[in-house]
Amino acid sequence: MKFVRLKEQLSHLLLPLSVLAVLIVINLIKGADYFSVKIINGALYGNIPNLLFGSSELVILAIGMTLVTASSRGQDISVGVVAAITSAVFVQVLLRSGDITWMTIFIGFLASCGVGILLGAFNGSLVSIFKVQPMIATLILFTAGRSISFMIDGKLSPVLANDLTSQLGGVMPGLPIQTPIILTAIFIALVALFLKTTNLRLYAETVGINEKAARLNGINPMKVQFLTFMLLGICCAVAGFIAVTKAGRHDSVNILKFIEMDAILAVAIGGNSLGGGKFSITGSIIGAYTIEMLSRTLLRLEVGTETIKAFKAVFIIILMVVASPVVREYLSRVKIRRGVGFLNGFGKKEA
Amino acid sequence: MQSDKVLEMQGICKTFPGVKALSNVNFTLRKGEVHALMGENGAGKSTLVKVMTGVYEKDAGQIEVEGKVVHFKSPQEAQNNGIGTVYQEITLCPNLTVAENMFIGRGRHAFVSWTSMNAKAAKLLESLSIPARPTQQLSSCSLAVQQMIAIARAIDMDCKILVLDEPTSSLDEDEVRKLFALMRELKSRGVGIVFITHFLDQVYEISDRITVLRNGELIGEYEAASLPQFELVSKMMGKALEDVEGLKKRETVAREDVPVFEAAGLSSSASVKPFDFAIRKGEVNGFTGLLGSGRSESVRAIYAADSVTGGEIKINGKKVKIDEPIDAMKQGIGYLPEDRKGDGIIADLSVRENIILAMQVMKGFFKPISRKQAEAFADEYVKCLSIKTASTNTPIRSLSGGNQQKVILGRWLLTHPQYLILDEPTRGIDVGTKVEIQKLVLKLAEEGVSVTFISSEIEEMLRTCSRLIVMKDGQIAGELTGESLTQKDVMHVIAGGNE
Numbered sequence: 001m002k003f004v005r006l007k008e009q010l011s012h013l014l015l016p017l018s019v020l021a022v023l024i025v026i027n028l029i030k031g032a033d034y035f036s037v038k039i040i041n042g043a044l045y046g047n048i049p050n051l052l053f054g055s056s057e058l059v060i061l062a063i064g065m066t067l068v069t070a071s072s073r074g075q076d077i078s079v080g081v082v083a084a085i086t087s088a089v090f091v092q093v094l095l096r097s098g099d100i101t102w103m104t105i106f107i108g109f110l111a112s113c114g115v116g117i118l119l120g121a122f123n124g125s126l127v128s129i130f131k132v133q134p135m136i137a138t139l140i141l142f143t144a145g146r147s148i149s150f151m152i153d154g155k156l157s158p159v160l161a162n163d164l165t166s167q168l169g170g171v172m173p174g175l176p177i178q179t180p181i182i183l184t185a186i187f188i189a190l191v192a193l194f195l196k197t198t199n200l201r202l203y204a205e206t207v208g209i210n211e212k213a214a215r216l217n218g219i220n221p222m223k224v225q226f227l228t229f230m231l232l233g234i235c236c237a238v239a240g241f242i243a244v245t246k247a248g249r250h251d252s253v254n255i256l257k258f259i260e261m262d263a264i265l266a267v268a269i270g271g272n273s274l275g276g277g278k279f280s281i282t283g284s285i286i287g288a289y290t291i292e293m294l295s296r297t298l299l300r301l302e303v304g305t306e307t308i309k310a311f312k313a314v315f316i317i318i319l320m321v322v323a324s325p326v327v328r329e330y331l332s333r334v335k336i337r338r339g340v341g342f343l344n345g346f347g348k349k350e351a
Numbered sequence: 352m353q354s355d356k357v358l359e360m361q362g363i364c365k366t367f368p369g370v371k372a373l374s375n376v377n378f379t380l381r382k383g384e385v386h387a388l389m390g391e392n393g394a395g396k397s398t399l400v401k402v403m404t405g406v407y408e409k410d411a412g413q414i415e416v417e418g419k420v421v422h423f424k425s426p427q428e429a430q431n432n433g434i435g436t437v438y439q440e441i442t443l444c445p446n447l448t449v450a451e452n453m454f455i456g457r458g459r460h461a462f463v464s465w466t467s468m469n470a471k472a473a474k475l476l477e478s479l480s481i482p483a484r485p486t487q488q489l490s491s492c493s494l495a496v497q498q499m500i501a502i503a504r505a506i507d508m509d510c511k512i513l514v515l516d517e518p519t520s521s522l523d524e525d526e527v528r529k530l531f532a533l534m535r536e537l538k539s540r541g542v543g544i545v546f547i548t549h550f551l552d553q554v555y556e557i558s559d560r561i562t563v564l565r566n567g568e569l570i571g572e573y574e575a576a577s578l579p580q581f582e583l584v585s586k587m588m589g590k591a592l593e594d595v596e597g598l599k600k601r602e603t604v605a606r607e608d609v610p611v612f613e614a615a616g617l618s619s620s621a622s623v624k625p626f627d628f629a630i631r632k633g634e635v636n637g638f639t640g641l642l643g644s645g646r647s648e649s650v651r652a653i654y655a656a657d658s659v660t661g662g663e664i665k666i667n668g669k670k671v672k673i674d675e676p677i678d679a680m681k682q683g684i685g686y687l688p689e690d691r692k693g694d695g696i697i698a699d700l701s702v703r704e705n706i707i708l709a710m711q712v713m714k715g716f717f718k719p720i721s722r723k724q725a726e727a728f729a730d731e732y733v734k735c736l737s738i739k740t741a742s743t744n745t746p747i748r749s750l751s752g753g754n755q756q757k758v759i760l761g762r763w764l765l766t767h768p769q770y771l772i773l774d775e776p777t778r779g780i781d782v783g784t785k786v787e788i789q790k791l792v793l794k795l796a797e798e799g800v801s802v803t804f805i806s807s808e809i810e811e812m813l814r815t816c817s818r819l820i821v822m823k824d825g826q827i828a829g830e831l832t833g834e835s836l837t838q839k840d841v842m843h844v845i846a847g848g849n850e
Binding site: 196198202205206210212214216218219277278 | 686694697698709716718719
C-alpha cells in the first residue's frame with residue numbers, strides 16, 4: 001500500500017522533478033563545482049544554499065497559492081502587494097516601539113500576520129460571498145496595494161538598521177544556515193502539520209471539484225474558500241517578513257515585485273490544475289525552487305540581466321507545452337502502443 | 352408514402368459502459384407533423400435524440416433522411432443534412448445581438464456585412480412573427496423569445512427536421528402558447544418536429560403522434576388522438592421486472608409510535624407548496640409522480656438541499672431546526688441525490704475519499720480519520736456493496752454509473768443514518784444493481800432505518816414502499832397505503848386526480 005502511494009505521488013511530481021534534474025545537469029556541465037559549499041563567518045554559502053535563500057518567499061507564497069487555487073478554482077494576484085503591506089506594518093510597529101527586541105519583533109510579526117489575515121479575508125469575502133472571480137477580486141488590492149503600503153511607510157523606504165532583524169534576514173550566530181532557509185523549513189513543517197491534523201485537504205479539494213456536492217455533504221464551501229484566502233494572507237505576511245528582514249529596508253515599490261506571477265507559475269509547474277481540485281503542495285514547493293533555479297542557471301550561463309526574462313519565458317513555454325493535456329495524451333498513446341514507454345522510463349530514472 | 356417520411360431510424364442500438372441506452376429502437380418522422388417522444392428519465396429519449404443529431408454515433412441501425420441513408424459523425428453533419436436542434440438550456444450567447452446570434456458561426460467569410468445580416472434577420476423574425484428586433488441584445492428578450500430565436504436560427508439553416516428538447520420547461524403558460532403558435536406555423540411549412548417534454552397536457556395539445564420509450568426500448572408508436580392520457584402514463588411507467596418476485600416489502604408499521612421524522616408545512620425555494628410529512632421507524636415510503644411533479648423537490652426540502660422557506664420539523668418527537676444539509680446530517684438523515692454527477696460524486700477524488708466524506712464532515716474539521724481507518728472503512732463498504740473498482744484509490748469518475756451510485760450509498764451507510772432519503776438510486780444503472788439496491792433498502796428497513804425511496808419506475812416503488820405519496824404540480828395529490836397497491840391506483844391519482 002505504501003509503495004502504491006509513493007508511486008502515485010511520484011507520477012504527479014514527475015514533471016517538476018525532471019525539470020529540476022535537467023537544470024542541475026546543465027549547471028554541472030557549466031561547472032562541476034555546482035554543489036560545492038563554502039563556510040563564511042560560520043555559515044554555509046554556495047549555489048544551493050543561495051538558491052534556497054533566494055526562493056524562500058516564493059516557496060511560502062506558492063504554498064498559499066496552491067490552497068487558494070484548489071478551493072476557489074482561481075488565483076490570487078495580490079500576494080506580492082499584500083506582502084508589501086504586511087511588511088510595512090511590521091516595519092512601522094518596530095520603528096515606533098522604540099526599542100527593537102525579540103519581543104517587539106514578535107509583536108510586529110503577529111501584527112503583520114493579523115493584517116495579512118484581514119486582507120485575505122477581504123479577498124476571500126469577495127470570492128466566496130460575492131462570487132467574484134478570484135483574479136478580478138484580487139485585482140483590487142493588486143492595483144491599490146502598493147499605494148497603501150507607501151502610505152503606511154509615510155516616507156520613502158524606512159530602514160531597519162539593527163542586529164536582530166539583520167540576523168533574521170541573514171545568519172544567526174551559532175547557526176550554520178541562513179535564517180530565511182530555516183524559517184522556510186519551519187513554515188513548511190507547520191503547513192504539513194496543519195494538513196495532517198485537519199481536513200483542509202479533503203474539504204478544499206471537494207469544494208474545488210464540486211461545490212454543490214460539497215454542500216450536500218455538509219461542507220460549507222464559503223467557509224472553506226474564506227479559510228484558504230486567510231491562510232494565504234498568513235503566507236503573505238511571512239513572506240513579507242522574510243523579504244523585509246533580508247533587505248533591511250522597506251521599499252514599497254520594489255519589494256516582492258512581480259512575485260505573484262511566479263507563485264502562480266510554481267503552482268502550475270508543480271503539476272497542479274489551475275482549475276482547482278486535487279492539489280500537491282510538494283509539487284508547488286518544487287515548482288518554486290525550479291523557477292528560482294532557472295533564473296540562477298540563466299545568470300550562470302551569462303545571459304544578460306536584461307534578456308533573462310525572455311529566456312525564462314521560452315523555457316516556461318516549452319515546459320507548459322510538454323505538460324499540456326494534448327502532449328500527455330499523445331505520450332500515453334505512444335506508451336500503450338509500445339508496451340513500455342517513454343514516461344515510464346523517465347520515472348525509473350527518477351526513482 | 353415513402354416521400355412522406357423525412358426521417359426514418361431503424362434498429363438503433365447504443366451502449367454506454369455498463370448500460371444499454373438504446374436497444375433496437377425505431378423512429379419515424381413524417382413531413383409536417385409534431386411527433387412527441389415520451390418516456391421517463393433514463394428511458395433513452397435524449398440518447399435517441401443525440402444519435403439523431405449526430406452527437407453520439409450509433410452502435411447499430413440505420414438512419415435515413417428523406418430516403419437517403421446517412422451516417423452522422425458530428426452535429427455539424429446532421430445540421431448539413433437539415434436536422435436542427437434546440438436544447439432545453441438555451442445555447443445562444445446572451446451578450447450578442449439577436450441577429451448575431453442567428454447567424455454566428457455560419458458565414459464562410461471573414462467579414463460580415465452588418466446591414467445585410469440585420470435585414471435578413473428582420474425578415475426571418477417577421478415571417479415567423481417573433482417579437483424581437485435584430486439589433487436588440489439577446490439577454491433583453493424573454494426566455495420564450497430567446498427560445499424562438501434559437502428555433503429561427505435552426506429554421507434558417509434550411510432544416511427539414513427540428514428537434515425540440517424540453518423547450519417549454521422554463522416558460523410560463525402564455526409563452527408556451529406563443530411557442531406553440533410558432534410550431535404550428537413551421538408544421539404548415541412542412542417541417543417535421545420532434546417534441547420532447549414531460550408535460551402531458553402539452554403533448555396532447557400539439558402532437559400528432561407519440562412514440563414511447565422505456566428502459567431504452569421502443570414501447571410503441573401511437574396516434575395522439577387515440578391514446579388516452581391514462582394509457583400513455585402506464586406505457587411510460589411500464590410493467591414489472593419478473594425476476595424480483597422474491598422481494599417482499601414490509602407491512603405498514605403501527606401508527607402509535609412517535610415518527611422518526613415529522614414535518615409540518617414544509618416548503619422550500621424550489622417551488623414546493625407547503626406539505627406535511629411523517630415517517631416511522633423502519634418504514635419505507637415513496638414519493639411518486641411524474642417528472643416535474645415536485646417529488647425530488649419535496650425530499651430536497653426535507654434535507655434542506657434547497658433553502659427552506661418555512662415549516663416545522665420534529666425528529667423523534669423533538670423540535671429541531673434544519674437550515675443546511677449539515678443540520679440534517681447531524682440529525683441522522685442521509686440523502687442520496689437524484690443528480691449523481693452534479694450533486695453526488697466528487698469526481699476526481701478516490702473511492703475511499705468519496706466513501707468517508709459524509710462521515711468525515713460529521714466528525715469535524717479538526718478530527719481527520721486516519722488513512723488506515725479510512726482504508727478499512729472503504730474496504731468494508733466496497734466488499735459489502737460489492738463495488739467493482741480496481742482499488743479504493745481509484746478516482747470515482749472512472750467507475751461505472753451503478754458502482755458510483757453504490758459508493759454514494761456506502762457513504763451514507765457509513766454514517767449509520769436513522770433516516771435515509773434515496774432519490775432515484777436506481778436511475779441509469781443496470782438491472783442487476785437495481786435489484787441489489789432494492790434488496791438493500793428492504794434490509795435497512797428491517798434493521799430499523801426509515802427510508803424514503805424515489806424512482807421513476809413505479810413497479811420498483813410498489814415493490815419496496817409500504818406507503819406512497821403521490822405528487823402532482825408541486826403538491827401532494829394523494830397518499831396510498833396497503834398491501835394491495837397497484838400501478839393502476841397510482842396512475843389514477845396522477846392522471847385523474849379524483850381517486
